[in-house]
Amino acid sequence: MKLKEIRKHIDKIDRELLVLLQERMGLALRSRKFKETTTDPDREEDVLARIERMNLDLVERSFSRQLLKTIIEESKRQQEEERPLVAFQGEHGAYGEVAARGLVPGGAYIPCMEFADVFRGVEEGSLDLGVVPVENSLEGAVTQVNDLLTSTELKVIGEAKVPVNHCLLATEATDYREIRLVYSHPQALAQCRGFLMRNHLEPRPYYDTAGAAKMLARENPNAAAAIASELSAELYNLEIIKRGIEDSPANRTRFLLLSRNDYEGVGDKTSIIFVTPHKAGSLFSILHLFAEAGINLTRIASMPLRSEPDNYSFFLDFEGTENDPSVSEVLNKMEEMTVTMKYLGSYPAANGDKVEG
């Protein structure tokens, strides 16, 4: 191997070490929820001893012990900060994390594989808050999340509207003229179809936008780029070749902030889910209540019931809270007119495009 090649490998390993370290820190923060204190000498000694039993010729035992001790110290320091653990779906750098950072500044952002993991983690108390997307301005409702909302005990305590600002990212070493393959989530690739065609780039589906960015940073494949958020570029030290490459600039995703407890302050917006009896005019008469009370609806969506495919649950967001007499009167009347009725929570409305993508 020539020096240049050797250095390329070293750089790659350094990036992988850091990505793995970030994963370890996230797990350490999560483990805190199961422990009385941050110190656990038995466990520490166990971890260090196990590492020492690995007899790697080029990594001296005393060195590996020292290295791991430093990492454990840093984990403990972070555990003591007691930042709220905010879960999102996807890899670090996902648009869910962009939303989470806007909604809960100063949190520790924890990636989850599935939306269900976000819900379960917060429900069980191993995570403090969850951030999930409910709908996208181009693609419509996120059905998995809406489905989970119908059965969860969690409360909605906030919302964010995140502009989806797709960026073409590549490693520093990549010449933009040599890019041929572009990795990203199929939805992001579809949203940038025009850009990819104009520049003769071949789309390669990947499980996640930020996951594609992470893969580039770790593996640095030849002639490859990724479509992901600006945050991903920052997290994985990738170069932004072009910002805003989506075909339709008006692309926003609305996220909800979930908690085990109700919103503590006075919100200005409320979300509910209800099921009406299967007879003529039942939905109309409920909407009529809102119209008569002069309550402005901000979202209405329907989803087939899992248990009863011919019937639907309705998602309703409206301005105002239970504290308003007109709202509580409507909600009381609704109790009698619906088969099920679920109050998701009242919370502050997102104002415009404050959260940057």
Added chain:
Amino acid sequence: MKNLKLASRDQKKRTIVNVGGVEVGRGLVVIAGPCSVESEKQTIETAHAVKAAGADMMRGGAFKPRTSPYAFQGLGLEGLKILEKAREETGLPIVTEVIDPRDVSWVAEFADILQIGTRNMQNYALLKEVGKSGRPVLLKRGMYSTLSEWLNCAEYILSEGNPDVILCERGIRTFESYTRNTLDLSAVPAIKELTHLPIIIDPTHSTGRLSLIGPMSIASVAAGADGLIIEVHNKPEEALCDAAQALTPEMFTGIMSQVRPLQSFLENSMPAMS
């Protein structure tokens, strides 16, 4: 001129090229900015200065075709990103040169008009590529080229399905050495007889002398040019390229205060040239 199926004057209305609301071919369009994008600060400052002076578009090179391979070659992609930022801040459409067919689609993502420089006027591979780019093209006259050769190059772009070609006279080589080139102002009325495409004048490269830029700008407007493209630098003494011919924003403002009234006077006192 027999082969000019699309560029010739025959039974054609004058072409007006719409660039983000700015119409080239109607009134006087002024494009100004530095020779090269050198830094974000220099570019954004110059963009604000030329906008304040009344320019309609911003110019700036990210890829520089230089006589010497050792001279500053431009910032490349970084320069394109800076130009994009200048447009975001000022709203001025961006004109920038492209010199490599491999760069055309990328430059088209950032710029509003693709410029083909004098040295590349007859680079037919490049002309075909910009013809497919979907962006208006500013085609500079080759410094050794006849009007016929020039229009045949425009024909290359038009024949790829791109109707938006703006011609730019930037001086030709003669035996005169006092000026950098000789500005062929007769090209303006001649081109208007030969083609429906708009023509603008580059008084900077054609003269290469600061003192001549103002008078030649006035003469260009009087001859009926559809626009001017002028080099302006926020600090000409620090310019990395063609420092001796860049106007200060103050000098540029002075020229603007003369050419705009002259253009309105001519427009109101003469029957519209068709």
